[in-house]
Amino acid sequence: xSSQAISDTPEQIEGWDGVVDDxxxxxxxxxxxxxxxxxxxxxxxxxxxxxxxxxxxxxAVRMTTTVPWPPASEIFALTIAGEHVPLLLIAxxxxxxxxxxxxxxxxxxxxxxxxRKTTFWLMLVTALLGASFVGMQAFEWTKLITEEGIRPWGNxxxxxxxxxxxxxxxxxxxxxxxxxxxxxLVVAFRVRRGKYEHTDYEIVEITxxxxxxxxxxxxxxxxxxxxx
Amino acid sequence: xxxxxxxxxxxxxxxxxxxxxxxxxxxxxxVDFLEVQGYLRWTLIIVFMLLKAGLIISVxxxxxxxxxxxxxxxxxPPLLLVTFIGLMAVEAxxxxxxxxxxxxxx
Numbered sequence: 566x567s568s569q570a571i572s573d574t575p576e577q578i579e580g581w582d583g584v585v586d587d588x589x590x591x592x593x594x595x596x597x598x599x600x601x602x603x604x605x606x607x608x609x610x611x612x613x614x615x616x617x618x619x620x621x622x623x624x625a626v627r628m629t630t631t632v633p634w635p636p637a638s639e640i641f642a643l644t645i646a647g648e649h650v651p652l653l654l655i656a657x658x659x660x661x662x663x664x665x666x667x668x669x670x671x672x673x674x675x676x677x678x679x680x681r682k683t684t685f686w687l688m689l690v691t692a693l694l695g696a697s698f699v700g701m702q703a704f705e706w707t708k709l710i711t712e713e714g715i716r717p718w719g720n721x722x723x724x725x726x727x728x729x730x731x732x733x734x735x736x737x738x739x740x741x742x743x744x745x746x747x748x749x750l751v752v753a754f755r756v757r758r759g760k761y762e763h764t765d766y767e768i769v770e771i772t773x774x775x776x777x778x779x780x781x782x783x784x785x786x787x788x789x790x791x792x793x
Numbered sequence: 794x795x796x797x798x799x800x801x802x803x804x805x806x807x808x809x810x811x812x813x814x815x816x817x818x819x820x821x822x823x824v825d826f827l828e829v830q831g832y833l834r835w836t837l838i839i840v841f842m843l844l845k846a847g848l849i850i851s852v853x854x855x856x857x858x859x860x861x862x863x864x865x866x867x868x869x870p871p872l873l874l875v876t877f878i879g880l881m882a883v884e885a886x887x888x889x890x891x892x893x894x895x896x897x898x899x
Contacts, residue, residue, distance in 0.1 A: 580861065587862035595863045606867050617874045621881050628885035631892050638825050656822045660817050663818060667811040670853045677801045738814035770800060770855070777853045781846055793835070 599767040602774070609778045612741075618780050619734050620789055626726040631647055635722030637791050640713055641705070655791050658701050659783065665694035666780040668774045676769030681756055684769060688753035691776065695746040702739045706732075711721075731790070741779050748772060800855045810852045817845050 577596060578586045588594050595603045595769060627634055643653040672687035709715045717724040717732050752772045761768055821841040822832055851857040855862060
């Protein structure tokens with residue numbers, strides 16, 4: 566902190582003493598964090614527990630079943646030009662989501678620069694990538710249901726729990742992505758209209774937090790459901 | 794002081810992390826593509842997963858630039874999940890052996 570720090574900014578203690586001080590003062594605990602951002606973080610914390618419950622439930626049923634677990638790598642394979650490629654669609658979906666996280670991070674940056682036009686376009690691209698992710702998921706579900714005959718109560722490849730956990734976990738994640746696309750579009754058009762001109766554009770960062778979280782959950786689903 | 798004008802960082806940081814996330818995703822995909830099996834597979838999957846999660850949370854979600862009070866408030870509670878996972882693993886193991894011994898077919 567420079568000596569020319571704004572005079573109405575209170576002196577802030579760093580490190581562990583700072584944590585104690587932040588929580589002990591009779592003001593807000595999270596200093597200089599917009600309230601919307603704290604609330605989004607707390608919401609994401611609760612969402613973490615929801616997704617963890619799903620993944621732990623998946624772990625439990627996968628460990629308890631005495632029937633072999635279906636080969637995920639084979640089931641999610643695509644045949645391109647006669648070539649059998651395992652997990653191809655899932656890999657593409659993963660890269661799309663990471664790309665959208667990147668454009669979102671840039672949107673947050675341009676938001677704080679008050680560059681409305683660039684922020685709008687970056688958020689629009691993020692939303693479109695998100696929508697294409699949901700589209701691919703719809704394709705994946707259709708293929709699984711109609712071609713592979715996987716149902717929540719059973720399938721031909723092995724343990725019946727495969728379908729139940731798959732539709733539950735990816736369905737809930739897909740719902741989050743869909744909600745995120747709508748959220749992104751609403752905020753993007755409001756940014757373009759100049760609705761947030763009186764703020765510091767922390768709304769873009771808050772929207773970004775939600776979007777990065779959706780990407781974060783996918784990292785765990787990809788590791789535990791598709792790769793394990 | 795950076796917080797005065799929000800979370801403003803050089804763009805290069807984001808591009809670097811973006812690239813790293815692509816590389817890590819590629820590597821975790823290679824684990825499946827090259828059919829690595831057993832403990833090596835599980836270790837690699839978890840290592841790449843945690844690295845990706847760490848990069849997303851700390852840089853893309855700006856956690857590394859937040860005040861320690863917020864970091865602790867958000868990142869400590871999920872540690873409880875470790876206990877939850879442990880409990881459920883013990884329980885699942887018990888159910889698995891019960892099913893094997895008593896010949897249940899699910």
